[in-house]
Amino acid sequence: MIAATLLAGEPLNEIYRDHKLIGNYVGRRECHIESDWLLVYKTEEAQIIFERMGAHADLFKS
Structure with a gap:
């Protein structure tokens, strides 16, 4: 569902809390599965690149 929506160029449903990231992740977005x-993930031209998946504490360790 998420991949199909993104590939269609449509915004994700609000339940996924999709938003831009900052700092080391500038240019990327995060959504809550x-x-x-x-x-x-990030988008480049007609591609969506899924980079990382996991718990918040694992993805954004200090």
């Missing part, structure tokens, strides 16, 4: 299961 479940409350603490996140997907980090």
